[in-house]
Amino acid sequence: MTIQMEPANESSTGSxxxxxxxxxxxxxxxxxxxxxxxxxxxxxxxxxxxxxxxIISKLDYLHTLGVDVVWLSPIxxxxxxxxxxxxSDYRSVDPIFGTLDELQELSEGLHKRxxxxxxxxxxxxxxxxxxxxxxxxxxxxxxxxxWYWWRQPRDGVEPGTPGAEPNNWGSAFSGPAWDYxxxxxxxxxxxxxxxxxxxxxxxxxxxxxxxxMMNWWLDRGVDGFRMDVINFIxxxxxxxxxxxxxxxxxxxxxxxxxxxxxxxxxxREMHREVFAGRDKPLLTVGEMPGVTVxxxxxFTDPERKEVDMVFQFEHVALDQEQGNKWRPxxxxxxxxxxxxxxxxxxxxxxxxxxxxxxxxxxxxxVSRFGDDGQYRELSAKMLxxxxxxxxxxxxxxxxxxxxMTNMTFGAISDYRDIEVLNHHREATTHLGHTDAEVLAxxxxxxxxxxxxxxxxxxxxHGGFTTGSPWISVNPNxxxxxxxxxxxxxxxxxxFYQKVIAFRxxxxxxxxxxxxxxxxxxPHVYAYRRSxxxxxxxxxxxxxxxxxxxxxxxxxxEAEQVLGNYTSRPDLHLxxxxxxxxxxxx
Ligand code: TEU
Ligand code: CA
Numbered sequence: 367m368t369i370q371m372e373p374a375n376e377s378s379t380g381s382x383x384x385x386x387x388x389x390x391x392x393x394x395x396x397x398x399x400x401x402x403x404x405x406x407x408x409x410x411x412x413x414x415x416x417x418x419x420x421i422i423s424k425l426d427y428l429h430t431l432g433v434d435v436v437w438l439s440p441i442x443x444x445x446x447x448x449x450x451x452x453x454s455d456y457r458s459v460d461p462i463f464g465t466l467d468e469l470q471e472l473s474e475g476l477h478k479r480x481x482x483x484x485x486x487x488x489x490x491x492x493x494x495x496x497x498x499x500x501x502x503x504x505x506x507x508x509x510x511x512x513w514y515w516w517r518q519p520r521d522g523v524e525p526g527t528p529g530a531e532p533n534n535w536g537s538a539f540s541g542p543a544w545d546y547x548x549x550x551x552x553x554x555x556x557x558x559x560x561x562x563x564x565x566x567x568x569x570x571x572x573x574x575x576x577x578x579m580m581n582w583w584l585d586r587g588v589d590g591f592r593m594d595v596i597n598f599i600x601x602x603x604x605x606x607x608x609x610x611x612x613x614x615x616x617x618x619x620x621x622x623x624x625x626x627x628x629x630x631x632x633x634r635e636m637h638r639e640v641f642a643g644r645d646k647p648l649l650t651v652g653e654m655p656g657v658t659v660x661x662x663x664x665f666t667d668p669e670r671k672e673v674d675m676v677f678q679f680e681h682v683a684l685d686q687e688q689g690n691k692w693r694p695x696x697x698x699x700x701x702x703x704x705x706x707x708x709x710x711x712x713x714x715x716x717x718x719x720x721x722x723x724x725x726x727x728x729x730x731x732v733s734r735f736g737d738d739g740q741y742r743e744l745s746a747k748m749l750x751x752x753x754x755x756x757x758x759x760x761x762x763x764x765x766x767x768x769x770m771t772n773m774t775f776g777a778i779s780d781y782r783d784i785e786v787l788n789h790h791r792e793a794t795t796h797l798g799h800t801d802a803e804v805l806a807x808x809x810x811x812x813x814x815x816x817x818x819x820x821x822x823x824x825x826x827h828g829g830f831t832t833g834s835p836w837i838s839v840n841p842n843x844x845x846x847x848x849x850x851x852x853x854x855x856x857x858x859x860x861f862y863q864k865v866i867a868f869r870x871x872x873x874x875x876x877x878x879x880x881x882x883x884x885x886x887x888p889h890v891y892a893y894r895r896s897x898x899x900x901x902x903x904x905x906x907x908x909x910x911x912x913x914x915x916x917x918x919x920x921x922x923e924a925e926q927v928l929g930n931y932t933s934r935p936d937l938h939l940x941x942x943x944x945x946x947x948x949x950x951x
Contacts (some may be wrong), residue, residue: 375478393647397434397848398878399761401556403726409831418464429479432866437484452493456579482589491562515555534607535615540788577639590649593675597654600626633672652676659712666717675720708865719758730935733772742944747861747930748944754865757880769858823849888913903947922947
């Protein structure tokens with residue numbers, strides 16, 4: 367079966383100027399992307415798991431919000447060990463989510479409303495249940511043996527016992543990055559879960575098969591890909607031991623696979639084999655944990671033909687000791703500004719930024735960067751403004767537009783995420799921590815915070831399901847929900863509508879220059895955007911106390927075009943206030 371897509375009707379989303387873009391200005395400069403994590407979005411059949419039919423029922427909601435693109439986290443056939451990031455068939459839809467026909471309907475429904483569909487591409491690894499891996503593990507001389515990373519046990523150590531792994535790398539989900547396979551007496555590499563063996567991109571057949579699959583999806587009308595950990599696909603084939611940090615059981619292999627030796631070559635080859643010559647506007651975004659600004663410029667320089675933009679992780683590592691999410695610490699606003707400002711500057715001439723506060727792997731934006739108590743609505747709106755008015759393509763993670771918060775889980779049995787469950791087991795059994803200590807440490811930044819279901823209304827389970835949800839719904843769904851917000855002009859949702867429309871309508875937002883102001887102010891995030899003849903000032907208070915930022919006083923006379931309080935013609939900021947001024951000249 368084929369998914370026949372209609373041409374996108376741009377006229378309804380505010381991106382109607384797409385046809386008239388100046389040369390060199392890419393369409394996605396003016397676009398906003400919305401991420402759907404299908405398992406937690408909307409359940410249509412009462413089995414407690416979100417599905418495609420559920421998404422289809424919310425297309426008008428997305429259209430009302432005004433987003434241009436939907437990025438759909440994986441819906442492919444999968445044993446669901448990592449909620450679909452472990453794929454066993456790239457060309458089919460997992461029955462828990464629906465059917466290929468329903469995906470076609472979703473795609474057509476988006477296109478009809480002027481939105482695009484971007485699929486998740488998970489090709490650093492497959493599921494261990496993918497036929498490629500089933501074959502690969504079947505014998506040492508199977509033709510697909512070399513499609514994955516198989517290595518001999520370490521000399522002199524009993525195979526299958528601790529220390530016999532081919533190197534000391536740890537997996538992102540605790541334990542070693544190697545699993546011993548009795549049948550053939552070798553280990554395979556898995557940078558993530560055991561059920562996520564890494565594909566060997568050195569093998570040209572692997573690359574050709576991936577490109578083939580990508581072309582199959584594009585031919586069926588999808589509009590691009592978000593590429594999972596795509597900067598991990600090229601590994602140093604010597605697979606050397608990595609440095610061992612304090613209190614760590616395993617070594618860090620990332621120096622040998624992060625933006626590895628052939629990464630740019632692989633992405634350029636992918637571009638040539640998959641994207642080149644396709645004339646409709648597509649979107650490619652590479653998820654790249656640990657990517658440096660220098661490399662990001664190379665990845666996103668349009669002339670190099672690699673990807674349109676990358677997700678970088680610097681600003682979501684600032685609230686942790688040494689980037690360890692299980693050791694949270696207070697975020698310093700000055701560090702956040704210096705980090706995001708550096709990315710703005712580095713990609714000003716060449717390349718393009720993406721911007722996000724949250725996704726399915728991160729804490730909820732308002733709980734993390736704002737104040738999810740007394741100032742929840744104000745700070746959620748402020749954060750929306752600060753993020754979306756930067757130079758770069760903004761991403762909204764489902765529920766963020768409602769100001770959804772982190773979840774308070776009780777016991778470890780309330781969690782579902784493999785990363786959390788594995789870490790809890792390792793920390794309590796091998797690192798000597800108590801259950802209470804581990805639960806306290808993982809509360810603020812664990813991934814399940816983002817995975818509680820979208821809160822649609824105040825009915826049972828937040829209107830997400832009529833059955834029993836696969837993960838608890840946040841009890842605050844009784845007052846934080848879509849039904850209460852969509853028609854309320856003062857809601858967080860309505861504020862998101864405004865900032866999204868702002869990008870669509872004002873070229874100074876989509877394409878203006880960026881200048882960070884007041885880098886040393888510990889409470890105020892301030893920046894200017896400008897094009898010849900017009901400039902915008904963004905002032906945002908990241909604190910619960912009043913602030914008077916030291917910016918050019920003449921701005922007080924400019925028109926205030928956006929704010930989260932009633933506008934006042936001055937430069938003072940109330941708690942968590944956002945003020946945006948615009949002037950000509
Ligand atoms: O995430 C990649 C990644 O490195 C992390 O953000 C990871 O989720 C973890 O939080 C590290 O602490 C991508 C996907 O977004 C994630 O959901 C998958 O679990 C992972 O790849 C493996 O496919
Ligand atoms: Ca369902």
